[in-house]
Amino acid sequence: MIKSMEHLGKHIFFFFEILISPYTRGFEGREFLGQLSKTAWRSIPTTITAGIFTGAILAMQFYLQLRDFGAENVLGGLNTSGTLREVGPVLIAFMLAGKVGAFTSAEIGSMKITDQIEAIRCLGVDPIRYLIAPRFFAVSLSSILLLSVGLIISVVGGMIAAYLVGGINFQQYLSMIPRFATSQSIFLATSKALVFGMLMGHICCANGYWTEGGTQGVGRAVKNTSVQSMVAIVLADFIMSWTAEGIFFSHGG
Amino acid sequence: MIRLRRAFLIEFENVFKAFGEKRVLNGLTLKIDKGERFFVLGKSGTGKSVLLKHLVGILKADQGTIRLDGEEIQNLKENEFNRIRKKCSIVFQLPALLDSLNLFENLCFGIKALSSDEKIKRVTSSLNAVDLSHLASDLFTKTPPELSYGEQKRMALARVLALDPDYILYDEPTTGLDPVTSRNIHKLILDVSQKLGKTSIVVSHDMPNALKTASRIALMDAGQVVFEGTPKEILECQHPLAISFMKGVKKHHD
Numbered sequence: 001m002i003k004s005m006e007h008l009g010k011h012i013f014f015f016f017e018i019l020i021s022p023y024t025r026g027f028e029g030r031e032f033l034g035q036l037s038k039t040a041w042r043s044i045p046t047t048i049t050a051g052i053f054t055g056a057i058l059a060m061q062f063y064l065q066l067r068d069f070g071a072e073n074v075l076g077g078l079n080t081s082g083t084l085r086e087v088g089p090v091l092i093a094f095m096l097a098g099k100v101g102a103f104t105s106a107e108i109g110s111m112k113i114t115d116q117i118e119a120i121r122c123l124g125v126d127p128i129r130y131l132i133a134p135r136f137f138a139v140s141l142s143s144i145l146l147l148s149v150g151l152i153i154s155v156v157g158g159m160i161a162a163y164l165v166g167g168i169n170f171q172q173y174l175s176m177i178p179r180f181a182t183s184q185s186i187f188l189a190t191s192k193a194l195v196f197g198m199l200m201g202h203i204c205c206a207n208g209y210w211t212e213g214g215t216q217g218v219g220r221a222v223k224n225t226s227v228q229s230m231v232a233i234v235l236a237d238f239i240m241s242w243t244a245e246g247i248f249f250s251h252g253g
Numbered sequence: 254m255i256r257l258r259r260a261f262l263i264e265f266e267n268v269f270k271a272f273g274e275k276r277v278l279n280g281l282t283l284k285i286d287k288g289e290r291f292f293v294l295g296k297s298g299t300g301k302s303v304l305l306k307h308l309v310g311i312l313k314a315d316q317g318t319i320r321l322d323g324e325e326i327q328n329l330k331e332n333e334f335n336r337i338r339k340k341c342s343i344v345f346q347l348p349a350l351l352d353s354l355n356l357f358e359n360l361c362f363g364i365k366a367l368s369s370d371e372k373i374k375r376v377t378s379s380l381n382a383v384d385l386s387h388l389a390s391d392l393f394t395k396t397p398p399e400l401s402y403g404e405q406k407r408m409a410l411a412r413v414l415a416l417d418p419d420y421i422l423y424d425e426p427t428t429g430l431d432p433v434t435s436r437n438i439h440k441l442i443l444d445v446s447q448k449l450g451k452t453s454i455v456v457s458h459d460m461p462n463a464l465k466t467a468s469r470i471a472l473m474d475a476g477q478v479v480f481e482g483t484p485k486e487i488l489e490c491q492h493p494l495a496i497s498f499m500k501g502v503k504k505h506h507d
Contacts, residue, residue, distance in 0.1 A: 111351075119349035119409075122309050122342060123363030124335045133337070 041144030051150035055157030076173035077180030097229035108208025163220030268317030281474030294472035310334035348405035
């Protein structure tokens with residue numbers, strides 16, 4: 001128990017150390033842009049694939065339920081709202097944790113075990129400033145961008161599935177979206193994207209930076225990144241949904 | 254009468270360091286003078302690399318005093334250590350070059366603040382010093398993984414030379430290299446020391462090459478120096494550790 005609390009404290013301290021590092025240690029803009037391009041641009045095809053199928057799967061499930069009640073006409077609104085608020089951010093964040101998070105963690109971990117991080121220090125450059133902060137901010141920002149792209153694409157995926165499975169035309173599907181997917185839903189989706197992105201950015205950088213014990217250590221760092229990211233995302237999703245339910249949706253919003 | 258104490262440039266005085274229960278440096282006392290090629294030999298796990306890491310602030314001593322140019326450095330803060338790292342630089346056991354950067358960016362990593370002209374001057378002279386001038390035309394197009402392991406080791410030394418430090422620390426520079434490349438690396442250490450006037454501290458297991466290259470050798474065991482002397486003195490030393498390191502070497506050396 002004490003060890004877990006110590007570990008949590010270490011994570012919180014490291015998170016704030018990175019977060020304030022642009023003010024306290026300066027910022028490597030060039031390195032940040034390079035990492036942003038590496039993590040965001042190269043993940044777009046995977047995000048589009050995940051987004052289309054997330055929307056399509058949910059549309060099929062909702063259609064089968066709604067058909068029994070003769071309420072297929074509300075499919076567009078219900079599916080979009082559900083995807084934006086709950087399933088979309090979580091599924092796409094899981095996919096990004098596996099791709100961007102694991103990659104970043106493995107990259108930093110490999111640098112750690114091959115003395116590259118110590119070499120950076122010994123050449124008079126701060127590794128938090130040069131290596132960690134640009135990756136944290138790049139992973140966080142790219143997660144927000146990719147989650148937004150993924151959610152928009154999931155609407156398209158849902159629309160196509162609704163047409164193929166239930167014969168619901170695009171106009172009918174789109175016309176119901178504003179009634180269900182309110183500005184609160186969009187705000188909640190964006191907030192989740194921001195929080196999930198920062199959680200992933202922190203977890204992958206911390207595990208990579210704390211890697212010890214050779215190649216097995218890198219394996220452990222990647223495993224820890226995947227497990228911790230997913231647990232953190234689910235927990236954060238629950239807390240945010242619960243909070244939002246109380247604030248926005250308890251009166252039928 | 255005032256007795257002047259001889260000022261050594263690097264001094265370890267009764268230094269202790271432990272990792273958890275394991276004591277790695279156990280009252281280490283050592284003095285190294287300007288221009289020396291000081292080799293530290295010993296079995297694995299006796300604290301040789303730990304000794305070097307204290308000089309560049311990667312590790313902090315639990316107890317004892319470490320002086321560099323007369324200044325006590327064991328309690329310096331991380332940002333204060335950057336001043337020390339400019340004059341005391343380390344070549345790691347692995348090349349530790351940054352794979353994502355090209356060769357030129359790697360060589361300039363520690364000298365970003367200098368002007369472009371000065372950077373090019375430093376890079377050219379450090380490449381010449383490590384005998385890698387044939388890579389000059391590939392500096393902007395090649396990355397470290399495209400070089401052989403021996404070239405990567407030389408490139409790591411060139412990166413340190415570009416900083417123009419007074420002291421160069423080598424952490425097992427020939428580990429994983431074939432005998433020919435090992436000899437070349439030791440020749441390089443000798444050249445850098447003699448031609449550029451750098452003080453070198455080399456942690457190694459390689460007694461034959463140490464006897465040819467070193468000006469002084471220290472033998473370490475259980476976190477302490479158990480013998481210290483010139484290569485000639487070590488050949489005559491009767492300490493059991495020296496004898497075990499010397500097996501098969503004396504005949505070859507004679």
